[in-house]
Amino acid sequence: xxxxxxxxxxxxxxxxxxxxxxxxxxxxxxxxxxxxxxxxxxxxxxxxxxxxxxxxxxxxxxxxxxxxxxxxxxxxxxxxxxxxxxxxxxxxxxxxxxxxxxxxxxxxxxxxxxxxxxxxxxx
Numbered sequence: 001x002x003x004x005x006x007x008x009x010x011x012x013x014x015x016x017x018x019x020x021x022x023x024x025x026x027x028x029x030x031x032x033x034x035x036x037x038x039x040x041x042x043x044x045x046x047x048x049x050x051x052x053x054x055x056x057x058x059x060x061x062x063x064x065x066x067x068x069x070x071x072x073x074x075x076x077x078x079x080x081x082x083x084x085x086x087x088x089x090x091x092x093x094x095x096x097x098x099x100x101x102x103x104x105x106x107x108x109x110x111x112x113x114x115x116x117x118x119x120x121x122x123x
Contacts, residue, residue, distance in 0.1 A: 009049040
């Protein structure tokens with residue numbers, strides 16, 4: 001899971017770092033504009049990009065990130081978000097499913113062993 005977050009963070013940082021800047025009135029700023037502010041969630045540093053990918057995987061306001069980037073780029077930004085969401089959700093789902101199956105098998109095994117011991121004691 002961490003490998004996937006790091007991978008998507010690096011990809012997002014490569015594509016979107018220092019490119020989404022906005023003026024105080026909400027207009028898109030030029031690269032040479034010094035008073036431009038980055039969006040709240042951005043890909044400027046590695047930690048901020050990991051934060052952005054974590055928010056995508058947790059389904060927390062990922063659409064607001066995507067809309068901010070779509071304002072600065074083209075609609076091709078959607079492809080990055082779709083791939084990150086699909087791969088991330090499938091990975092998370094598989095991890096939780098494996099955890100639940102493992103716990104279920106442990107419980108079944110323990111109950112089965114206890115039942116066999118009870119049957120042997122009764123005989």
